[in-house]
Amino acid sequence: MSLKEWWRSSVIYQIYPRSFADANGDGIGDLAGITSRLPQLTELGVDAIWLSPFMTSPQKDAGYDVADYCDVDPLFGTLQDFDVLEKTAHDLGLRVIVDLVPNHCSSEHPWFIEALAAGEGSEQRARFMFREGQGAHGELPPNNWESVFGGPAWTRTMNPDGTPGQWYLHLFDSSQPDFDWTNPWVRERFREILRFWLDRGVDGFRVDVAHGLSKAPGLPDFRRDDEYWSTPAEIRPDNPYFGHEGVHEIYRDWHELLAEYPGERILCAEAFVEPLTKMAQWVRPDEMQHAFNFPFLVTRWNGEQMRHVIKDSLSAFHAVGAPSTWVLSNHDQIRHATRLAQDPSGKIADRITGIGPLTEPKPDNALGLARGRAASVMMLALPGVAYMYQGEELGLPEGMDIPDDKRQDPTFFRTGGASYGRDGCRVPIPWEADAPNFGFGPGGEPWLPQPAVYREYSRDLQEGVAGSTLELYRSALAIRKDRALGEGDLEWIDGTPENVLGFRNGDVTVFINYSEKPWALPAGEIILDSGNSADGVLAPAAAVWIV
Template structure:
């Protein structure tokens, strides 16, 4: 039986997720409407026209649920309400309606791997004691060693240190341990328990009933754990493509995770209109990523291999080819992404010497040792954006990319808030640099992020943000904001772009070039010297200065109308 939801003015399109350009909103840092220094739903509503003029098809909003904010909202204490810092349920419902009125779909985050330690279920589990039914909803075990004083196994937290935290009884004596692959305040739930399945399926329905168009699934590859909890014994992750059959990681990318998403797909498909999922799936094996995108599972997944590829033609083409092949094997569209709230911004990544980087580099700490040329970084980031928007499938834009923002690389240590920084004793400076609040105006004490006279933003903004603000770029045809608007307008109006196929063209070792039917070409020059474009081709849009004399400059992409 199909469910209905509040009436939407979004244009009906059962395949919107196959070609959509989605804009990611990190609500703490988008816009502050009430002057408390933290972005909120009111701020998003106030800037919906910015997003409509930009030309995006959908927005994805990071967690807006009640949370103690030990990990910026990814420690959820209630999945069916709104965090008061961000606003109210009425405001959230108004935002959905107002976005739909502008033709913009709304995707929200869901965090199914772990809850907050303040979630009612975890508080019940702690209070109930060892052996209780309440503890079975989480992964709680006796410790090893004398008096159980050692963690149950050698698993490590993503944020650094052991992945286990020991509970204490009423007298302060140590007792059992609970698994938390992230922060101590984020206990992993036990997906072998039927209550967990029922709780999250009901949460999906709760928000679908309020009109949301889809979910981005946090840590989608991590929900199921090997119940025997074996030691890792040095086993790393992600596992490479040549890993022998039958070798699986004990807590990442477990085969049983797929049945969870088959059940979720049945929930989504029970609603009228196309409701879609996008998985945050970090896996090394292309075939394993594709397995999540089979027709009865998730619709899309973030393409992190593309995000992490250096600005070099060989590695970039390899990633594109492998992505297209893997997705074609299951009939799914690729989803191209250059940045998000977890990785160093593309302007700063591309500003470094690309041949010196390691394949796994994605945090600010990975790039700081290398000299940076931010003019080069911006030029490459704009070219990469034009490339990603021309490839088959959909694309994501992280807030601020349309302004060409670099990473905030000089946040004082005392201002950092990311648990990744604290968990690694600042060896990894964390993700705060890409989360700094946006600049909307060229002047003012918060560059328009908050109202005049309000509190300072929750993270400090660099002084140079003013000249990169939306207001400073407005009306400048050469600005990054104008470039993004032009790119999305041209993409929406070109029948060759979005879902479909492509054909590579041999244009030399420093160039990636391809065509798409009907009559479209994309040329990207990675080399140091200008290269000739095909005779008779008419430029549609360049990532840099207008094309002169049929030559494509270094670190520049161009869309072409082919003869």
């Protein structure tokens, strides 16, 4: 892959620091632990790593509540530890992307503490979304917006004399106040933050809630209810706080700032907007380079639906000159080796509902793994950029039996346990079957309990084992790179049975069987097989690459 526009065809591996590798034995992953495991990511064959938040934070939302954007939380180490990690990664040929959280900060950030102390009408409060309440005495929230984590999106402050004061907006937890991005002071502070990390050598930023920075003037009422979600994306009412047009000028400014630095630094948007033609606005030539393809991620096990989302993705992203992105799992979603075993005809649950001890019926691990492997083989053959989530190369299932008293996700608490939240996909990953904590760390109870079944998925048990999920990923990544599939073009193959998809990318032909029936493959040499198709028959829940 050339230095020029490396980001058009790369494979980027997401590291969730607290669950990747624990060097000091406190039960929480850290930067030194990540550094120690980087050679194994090079062996896997990825091109870059993306680090979920490791900046200073009270950790009320696993680091997405930032209290200092220019330092490392002691939980994970020091800035010097980060520098060692980055140098090690670069020496190994890996680029480093860091998470940036610009929509909101922690309520413990000095800026918000200053805003509370300064009082109404102050320049400090103007950095956030403080508003007067409704009702005769301001006792009602300024509007009806709801938090993504459940409950109202507004919290009322108390004045120094003990009387109720203004309300502040938090689209997520009440410990995460939203910035007011119409304020030039806020914009300048984030330019400084970008430069701080760029000067340290990072290769780009994954931008959290990249669709949320701009809110509609007047903050009009809006509710995302069942009627809203059942309305086709193309004709849904405009959301006044997600996907508002004002975000784009911010990213044009950031694009120009990153262009001052050598080496093709990039921006990746977490922009959960539909339809795909709207999402593509985040990756126009003068804005960001990547936008996560959430419609692809949330598509159930259905061949026709998958064909449509792939076609729509290629069309939408290519129309603005950007690469399509593909992703099956991340730190906010049920792991795809579990999610794809769910009933594809059932109602698609809220993305942060999760699976817990009382969820019935539970997805079958064996079926989920077969479907997950097939989906991964298909994804890695698609032209564009692929994002992987730590542990998916092991075939890890969701952690589904976490006790209530061990849960950490604020969603679980804000919904009174009605939603299990995202803890299940954040369980520390297994490296060595017979080591303490399956090799995650030398001791200490992991911050989330590892299910006993994770031993079977440990990396050391899969290394060099033909047919293991780890070796399947290694082979797929090596062939993808050798045959430049990320830089290729997709051509659909017609004439396959219903729910069997086929396409060509360069000299590789790909088939994936979403149906319940086996299908006789056309002639050709199988160079990658998610199942066991040596007899020339593509089993259900299997995918192959043929030349």
